[in-house]
Amino acid sequence: MxxxxxxxxxxxxxxxxxxxxxxxxxxxxxxxDESGDGGNGGNGGDASGEEIIDDGAxxxxxxxxxxxxxxxxxxxxxxxxxxxxxxxxxxxxxxxxxxxxxxxxxxxxxxxxxxxxxxxxxxxxxxxxxxxxxxxxxxxxxxxxxxxxxxxxxxxxxxxxxxxxxxxxxxxxxxxxxxxxxxxxxxxxxxxxxxxxxxxxxxxxxxxxxxxxxxxxxxxxxxxxxxxxxxxxxxxxxxxxxxxxxxxxxxxxxxxxxxxxxxxxxxxxxxxxxxxxxxxxxxxxxxxxxxxxxxxxxxxxxxxPGFLTLNNSGEFILMNNGVRDQTDRPTADERVRKAVRLAIDSQAYNDRGYDGLGFPTNSLMGPRSEWATESTVEADPEEARRLLEEYKAETGWDGKMSTITAVGSEDRAFSIQALLNNVGFDIEVEVLPTITDMINRVFIDANYDMISWGMNIADAEPWVALNQNLSSTSLANPSGFSDPQLDELLIELRASDDAARTQEILDEIQVIWSDNQPGVILSQQPELIAWxxxxxxxxxxxxxxxxxxxxxxxx
CATH class of the missing domain: 3.40.190.10 (Periplasmic binding protein-like II)
Structure with a gap:
């Protein structure tokens, strides 16, 4: 054995x-740095060649x-x-x-x-x-x-x-x-x-x-x-x-x-x-x-022709929730994380970063997922400013934080910087040369406030990525976020073979995410294999x- x-x-x-x-x-x-015109053309289909009606998305x-x-x-x-x-x-x-x-x-x-x-x-x-x-x-x-x-x-x-x-x-x-x-x-x-x-x-x-x-x-x-x-x-x-x-x-x-x-x-x-x-x-x-x-x-x-996969939470901003007991990080405070979320409009990010041609969403399971969940939190710069000022007044913090990205993605990071500075943050964009450097900053050094990240939650088995990223027992949990109720939901999600109950569990996980904001979801990530x-x-x-x-x- x-x-x-x-x-x-x-x-x-x-x-x-x-x-x-x-x-x-x-x-x-x-x-x-790619350029080109885009639109919503193309039809879905199945392996038999039967066309699936496309409503333009x-x-x-x-x-x-x-x-x-x-x-x-x-x-x-x-x-x-x-x-x-x-x-x-x-x-x-x-x-x-x-x-x-x-x-x-x-x-x-x-x-x-x-x-x-x-x-x-x-x-x-x-x-x-x-x-x-x-x-x-x-x-x-x-x-x-x-x-x-x-x-x-x-x-x-x-x-x-x-x-x-x-x-x-x-x-x-x-x-x-x-x-x-x-x-x-x-x-x-x-x-x-x-x-x-x-x-x-x-x-x-x-x-x-x-x-x-x-x-x-x-x-x-x-x-x-x-x-x-x-x-x-x-x-x-x-x-x-x-x-x-x-x-x-x-x-x-x-x-x-x-x-x-x-x-x-x-x-x-x-x-x-x-x-x-x-x-x-x-x-x-x-x-x-x-x-x-x-x-x-x-x-x-x-x-x-091709096959398109839209990965849920494929692009998001990971925040340090206090990993390795870093409770002095501003992002370890729920008010700061919520202020970051309320300052960022995923559609505005899409317009600036992808000429409006991306797949923006603030939900863990995006609107084009078979398990679509709905974030009830809308962008609200005024509320973001209020929460931020409350935290600053209580702690004397000056609003300075950094967001980390890799070479080639600076423009999108600068758009995040602009949205956050607009509500009172003082954000520095730190550009690292490789993805390995970014991974080291999270897992080896645990030295980050915010960093460009991705979960790629699959419709076929959402438990895998959700558990790896959010379970308090996961060695690969990158943020330090921990919630006992979420842990119980993940155990139930792993066992569920009932579609209705699976959807209910994912909806409940979305509520916990929205209430705590471990990070900010920006878009579903497209992966196209074309031929x-x-x-x-x-x-x-x-x-x-x-x-x-x-x-x-x-x-």
């Missing part, structure tokens, strides 16, 4: 925190849907990635679409997949994943005829071996494995036992825990196996890999499922969303990952990832 560890050593905390938030922070720190789902055509074999697809991949070891990379997840799925495949048509997790490489009545036990069944490219059986022992590697390292998956045991009950069956009920447990196996590498290859060369990885995915043959530059994978001719139809898939890093959009529009790349609103809308308006109209058969799943096993190119 395998058991997830509970080490809290400082080094483990630091490494886990860096892995956990590097991809999330990028949403708040991406360069906004973009939502999570397919855009510019295509007619179904017969698959064609051959060809190479090149995709411009949001960030470069640094390793082919699933325990090292962040694992979402922004940071290695798409590449990992092509190489290793995934056990489970999120189906946006049904709103449920479904087996992909797995044969089944079934819970008991109270979601404290899950049984994973694997097919009996799948092997890795080195001939090693893809069985329950292989899955357990890979999960244990996550548990033994500082991987991004490790926090989700705490309180979890797993046992190989027969060659094709793995039983998971959870200390607390979790109805969304399939997330683990649709995400980083679903990238399974050959144990034989790892054990043969524990230090260097990832230089020549062995997987069972549709593109499990390594053709070229240069860390931070390009990854090329050839088709796996012995793939267990449908496809692959492509001969090769190439993942290349291209700096800047405008550059990736231009590469797609000019047909230099067959696909690209685009995050900023203006270039994303430009590609959609040009009629290019050339000649590309077909791209399959979306969680965490802004897509699968290419059924993908082909016509014409």
């Amino acid at each position: 395998y058991r997830a560890g509970t080490s809290t050593r400082p080094r483990w905390l630091v490494m886990m925190a860096i892995a956990l938030f590097a991809a999330l922070l990028a949403s708040s720190c991406a360069s906004d 973009l939502n999570t789902g397919f855009v510019n849907t295509q007619d179904e055509v017969e698959p064609v074999e051959g060809g190479t697809l090149t995709m411009g990635m949001y960030s470069p991949i640094t390793s082919l070891d699933p325990t090292v990379i962040n694992g979402s679409g922004t940071a290695g997840g798409i590449e990992m799925a092509a190489l290793y495949d995934v056990l489970m997949r999120y189906d946006y048509d049904t709103g449920e997790f479904v087996p992909h490489l797995a044969e089944s994943l079934e819970p008991n009545e109270d979601f404290t036990q899950w049984t994973l069944t694997l097919p009996s005829d799948v092997t890795f490219t080195d001939g090693t059986p893809y069985d329950a022992e292989a899955v357990a071996f890979n999960l244990q590697r996550h548990n033994d390292s500082a991987s991004r998956l490790r926090p989700l494995l705490v309180g979890l045991t797993w046992e190989v009950t027969d060659p094709q069956t793995l039983t998971f036992n959870l200390e607390t009920a979790w109805s969304g447990f399939p997330w683990v196996l649709a995400w980083t825990g679903g990238y399974i590498a050959s144990p034989t290859a790892i054990q043969a060369d524990p230090e260097n196996w990832a230089d020549n990885p062995v997987g069972a995915g549709p593109f499990a043959n390594l053709a070229e890999f240069s860390a931070n530059e390009v990854l090329a994978l050839d088709a796996n001719e012995d793939y267990w499922g449908e496809g692959p139809y492509l001969d090769q898939i190439r993942f290349a890093h291209l700096q800047g969303d405008a550059a990736k959009a231009e590469a797609v529009l000019s047909d230099d790349f067959e696909a690209g990952f685009i995050r900023l609103p203006v270039p994303a809308r430009e590609v959609i308006d040009a009629g290019y 050339n109209p000649s590309v077909h058969g791209v399959v979306p799943t969680i965490a802004s990832m897509v699968l290419f096993h059924e993908t082909f190119i016509t014409g």
